[in-house]
Amino acid sequence: MASPAAVRGGRLADPLLAADVVVGAKDRYWVPADEREILASQKSGAGEDGRVPLLYRTFMVNGFLINLYRLLTLVRVIVVILFFTWRMRHRDSDAMWLWWISVVGDLWFGLTWLLNQITDYPVDKYATYFSDDGGSLVHYEGLQLAAEFAASWVPFCRKHCVEPRAPESYFWAKMRGEYAGSAPKEFLDDHRRMRAAYEEFKARLDGLSAAIEQRSEACNRANGKDKEECANATWMADGCTQWQGTWIKPAKGHRKGHHPAILQVMLDQPSKDPELGMAASSDHPLDFSAVDARLPMLVYIAREKRPGYDHQKKAGAMNVQLRVSALLSNAPFIINFDGDHYVNNSQAFRAAMCFMLDPRDGADTAFVQFPQRFDDVDPTDRYCNHNRMFFDATLLGLNGIQGPSFVGTGCMFRRVALYSADPPRWRPDDAKEAKASHYRPNMFGKSTSFINSMPAAANQERSVPSPPTVGEVELADTMTCAYEDGTEWGNDVGWVYNIATEDVVTGFRLHRTGWRSTYCAMEPDAFRGTAPINLTERLYQILRWSGGSLEMFFSRFCPLLAGRRLHPMQRVAYINMTTYPVSTFFILMYYFYPVMWLFQGEFYIQRPFQTFTLFVVVIIATVELIGMVEIRWAGLTLLDWVRNEQFYIIGTTGVYPMAMLHILLRSFGIKGVSFKLTAKKLTSGARERLAELYDVQWVPLLVPTVVVMAVNVAAIGAAAGKAIAGRWSAAQVAGAASGLVFNVWMLLLLYPFALGIMGRWSKRPYILFVVLVTAVAATASVYVALAGSLPYLHSRIKLL
DSSP states (O other), rough: OOOTTGGGGGGEEOOOOSSOOSSSSTTTEEEEEEEHHHHHHHHHOOTTTTEEEEEEEEEEEEEHHHHHHHHHHHHOOOHHHHHHHHHHHHOOOSSHHHHHHHHHHHHHHHHHHHHHOSSSOOGGGGGEEETTTTTTTHHHHHHHHHHHHHHHHHHHHHTOSSEEEEEEEHHOSSSOOOOOOOHHHHHHHHHHHHHHHHHHHHHHHTHHHHHHHHHHHHHHHHHTTTOGGGGGGOBBBTSSBOOOSBOSOOBBBBBTTTOOEEEEEEEEESSSSOOOOOOOOOOSSSTTTBBBOOOOOOEEEOOOTTTTTTOHHHHHHHHHHHHHHHHOOSSEEEEEEEEEEOOOOTHHHHHHHHHHTTTTTGEEEEEOOOOOOSSOTTOOOOOOOOOOIIIIIHHHTTTTTTOOOOOOSSSSEHHHTTTBBOOOOGGGGOOSOOTTTTTTTSSSSSSSSHHTTGGGGOOSSOOOOOOOOOOOOHHTTTTTTGGGTTTTTTBBBBOOOTTTHHHHHHHHHHHHHTEEEOOOOOSSEEEEEEEOOHHHHOOOHHHHHHHHHHHHTSSOOOOGGGTTSHHHHHHHHHHHHHHHGGHHHHHHHHHHHHGGSSSOOOOOSSSHHHHHHHHHHHHHHHHHHHHHHHHHHHHHHHHHHHHHHHHHHHIIIIIIHHHHHHHHHHHHHHOOOOOOOOOOOOOSHHHHHGGGOOOOOOOGGGGHHHHHHHHHHHHHHHHHHHHHOOOOHHHHHHHHHHHHHHHHHHHHHHHHHHHHHTTTGGGTTHHHHHHHHHHHHHHHHHHHHHHHHHHGTSOOOOOO
């Protein structure tokens, strides 16, 4: 997929951290965009113009590579124009209705191509909010155990400069860098003790669910065995308090989708001054007497849920967190990541802040998006989970325009931007503070404390204050289902509602208002998480994304309707991001064109076929060459590129048609397709995790791709049968050979799908080869046998 900003040379932004930390790969393909940036960034104190020093520098693709890219792009444009001109002058086909479909399809492909052009941060300056949408006591007490373990783990990380700071990744890492801490003689003993403590912590977590169930049964017998309303209660650790959230045995007011709001500050806001830890003792063998032992503020949130309300899934939970955090800490920046992700680079927060606070355009930056990186993906990335072409080519290219889109996780936001405030460059000259661009009464709800917190949210140079004196009643009110009634939450404030891709739409709303964003890739990766490696789960994920994209295009957030604040090329990029599933209609037609080999007579969509083939080959060659150049500057491998093409084809055969059906049903007022949320599965080991790769879950979503594979196999077999039966001349054989290249290429692109439906047999890929060859041979044999007995197969068929 072409980078929309490639024609401008692209922009690679590199945050300038105080420590000597590598945050991005700079190789021979990238050169400084402005030498003055380098000089200014090297100065301590103020920049060369007396203002705040620069906090990031930009790099551009070197001249040779970008000029080669532009040359190939120009060649492709010229060839495409010549191709369309030639096709319109040679309207010679055995089926004119197919000819017109193919012409419209080629035009669509050409148009879409043109359109697609745990942290080392001051603990007194941030707070952590954990949103539990299920209201589970297991999550609540699990967070308490995590806070207890963090009291030792965090000082250990600071003392020995541990990276990464997620304990599971750190202890199981195969390779570590050189020791960078301050106590090398104590490291081995401390490491052994911390690993033992971590194993104990995991054991307690694993047994937490059973412990809560046993405790609740004992408390129910002791406190309410004769009371029916208490017979199934879930009890907290004190044995005296019933859990207000979801019970193990659901009851009225205590089940999934129906429970009151719960808010608990588990760790208070620390002081501004460092607090040294404990010295080594018999009870505490780790020496933290010279290490800052403070922990950031930690808050547990479970919003209220009631029957009859649409809780808006993740977007609704994020908006509740936005309000609660404003009342408790009101930090000017917010960073979010999913429950199956973790901080992998302790410099991530600082890197994002470099873009937010830079004196050039930092004030106009609404969010900084980090790429998604995943653990436990199979080594060959069979289903393109890493999606490197999207993150490291497309989103990186958008840096050269108005910035990347929001992808749902691993993103730092400016709080006032989510409040619908205008960016500074679009505010009136007399405006001194951020305000909602179109303020309306009751826009933010009835909480006066929340409304009063908004001006302070723009203050970037302060520590997170101690929790203000906000009443529990007012806090609880902001977490209720009815709080957002009659407000702009989910529309112009916070995360957007009523759309499957709420993340992309939320980012689009900010870009439409005039804000910009920045893409930041770091080494090591800022965040890492888990991805669905099961074929069916992955296809459902793609279905939700593609269906949500089409929903966005046909909603009030359509890029065509955005105002003048959206950069013209950014608009083009969003149009491409929201219409790409439409390509499936034309691609499917090409998938089924091989049916023509099942007929005995000659059949061509376009004549003269040799010229048509030459144009197609040249166009495809330019596409591949342009892709090769892109993966060079994006730092990708050939496997990344191949996997991207393969899964795009897999998506167009079964997933995108379903997305098109969804939007068609919605247009007639029918509910449409129900999108399945991606399962957040956390497993204890790579072996258990990779077991999902070989599970086959047969669903209707798999059927269209199986049919496409069968058609292409049958076409190859039929063509072979014709050649064996001697019904073709040498010229026909040559023409058929060029056409069969397409069939074979389709099967190669569908190779990961074929392995997926084979289940555990896919561990032996040669079996697939044997099956395909056998199927082709069987089809050819049947065709030869029928060719002599069924005369109508020999008749020359011309479709009109």
